[in-house]
Amino acid sequence: IALQPRQQSETSSHLKKKKKKGQVQWSTPLIPALWEAEADDSGDDDEAATPADKSELHHTLKNLSLKLDDLSTCNDLIAKHGAALQRSLNELDGLKIPSETGEKLKAVNERATLFRITSNAMINACRDFLELAEIHSRKWQRALQYEQEQRVHLEETIEQLAKQHNSLERAFRGAPGRPANPSKSFSEGSLLTPKGEDSEEDEDTEYFDAMEDSTSFITVITEAKEDRKAEGSSGTSSVDWSSTDNVLDGASLVPKGSSKVKRRVRIPNKPNYSLNLWSIMKNCIGRELSRIPMPVNFNEPLSMLQRLTEDLEYHHLLDKAVHCTSSVEQMCLVAAFSVSSYSTTVHRIAKPFNPMLGETFELDRLDDMGLRSLCEQVSHHPPSAAHYVFSKHGWSLWQEITISSKFRGKYISIMPLGAIHLEFQASGNHYVWRKSTSTVHNIIVGKLWIDQSGDIEIVNHKTNDRCQLKFLPYSYFSKEPARKVTGVVSDSQGKAHYVLSGSWDEQMECSKVVHSSPSSPSSDGKQKTVYQTLSAKLLWKKYPLPENAENMYYFSELALTLNEHEEGVAPTDSRLRPDQRLMEKGRWDEANTEKQRLEEKQRLSRRRRLEACVPGSSCSSEEEKEADTYTPLWFEKRLDPLTGEMACVYKGGYWEAKEKQDWHMCPNIF
Known part of the structure; x- marks a missing residue:
């Protein structure tokens, strides 16, 4: 009898040795966040056993x-x-x-x-x-x-x-028989696809499988003299093309304003840390990316609030639009501005830091850019940021953007939700549009690259002018150039005035329409519209990247200045976030430790808010409870009369608080 416990102990020890040798390897996958909402709700899914087991x-x-x-x-x-x-x-x-x-x-x-x-x-x-x-x-x-x-x-x-x-x-790509790009004198574009075919709506759509024949209009460039005769004979009262040269032509060549403040032109080079994205992401297929905590190795040293502010890099397009007397001409510049916001994303495959709840970012550049911008993180689940911009040149812009993202195995879909509002004070023209879908490809193997796809409709709610923009998804088998954007600007009667064409990473042009007619139906029964236009004029051209940009996260000149230390900002400003600052300095191990501390601090604050929620209230889910118990500091929820949605709108007080340096109301989030 005394020998049996020893036998059992020996057997148990024998089994443990087998496990150490690797015959049995239990592992819990590390679920690290591309939008990083600090993983307080994340966890591994249990696998159901089969009936036989x-x-x-x-x-x-x-x-x-x-x-x-x-x-x-x-x-x-x-x-x-x-x-x-x-x-x-x-x-x-x-x-x-x-x-x-x-x-x-x-x-x-x-x-x-x-x-x-x-x-x-x-x-x-x-x-x-x-x-x-x-x-x-x-x-x-x-x-x-x-x-x-x-x-x-x-x-x-x-x-x-x-x-x-x-x-x-x-x-x-190296095949000798591959078709060349279409000539400049004959270009093809496409308008919105029929309802139900929108690639943004279908989660399983593969953006690189676009069909070769996806055009719904054709642009033919003709001589100016013939165009003016045709225009005059048709009895239209459009503005003479030559009169718009001073507004639309060379719009992007405006020299950048001089600043009294010396801005930095470089940041420390990115350290060479090797980390396999697939090794982490393979366990996260189908998850909401805002609930997957990820190390700073996949980030860039900017927050999402600063990335939103980057949309203002080509603000001079809106400054020019203020002087347009024609609403359709103004629409061209607004459309070019909406496309220009994507130009910084072509090389920027790293994700920005997901802001802490209550985090803010200000851009006070009245002296050189003529504007003031304020962003605040107003929601944590889902991540949502409110943004307000005032320009002394006569326009204001506001938006609330909620990021929805999914990992699909082969690619990551990033879908910004929310409307962008732009208003010109003098004319009262009020433009509204939404962002397109961004897709990050080659998650499994190969070099990561990003593509923009989907449709954008810009509406002037005063005149009912519209601009239909289409971002063509990249296709290996298409004759279209990569990153192509096409569009048509039409008035309230549906008459086309301008055709837009270009790419979201380089430039946009507009061509004045002098005549339009339907083409003969193709073999598949589809009918296209043929637009006869004048020669194209440049609306916007991307600024060249700074020297050594490839070692500085491919930041533009504006992006390099966004995280620069500045006196007098609110204690919740992104510039003061410690883990982001440590990453910018190249101290990534310390940044990861600091990031974990901030995430735990945020989770603790969230639990306290949820526990303080009144029992029996209308809050049914945790997200509703959080929204009910948290109130933004500088923005407030209002009903948007144009979209019918609730959105956070700037309620004032920030710049007055900055002038007085009175930040007693700001939460301690860092």
């Missing part, structure tokens, strides 16, 4: 239970007979008459025999139990090892397929 497990547990019952019975018998043997031995010790010794010794022997038999039965039952446990332990080890090998094999297969995919792409 459940049946086998039940049968095994039943057998083990029966063996345990045998052991229990033997234990009871040993206790019973052991007590009887003890009594007999006590009686033997008390004997004084030798004649009785024989009978008592006989009884002792009988008891001892019964005890020995029961003990042997218990030993046999323990041996059977251990043998059964070892057999099933080995079986489970083999099953787990097989599943692990299958998983590794599947990952290797996926990577191999991705490499073959890239090889085919390179071979196709």
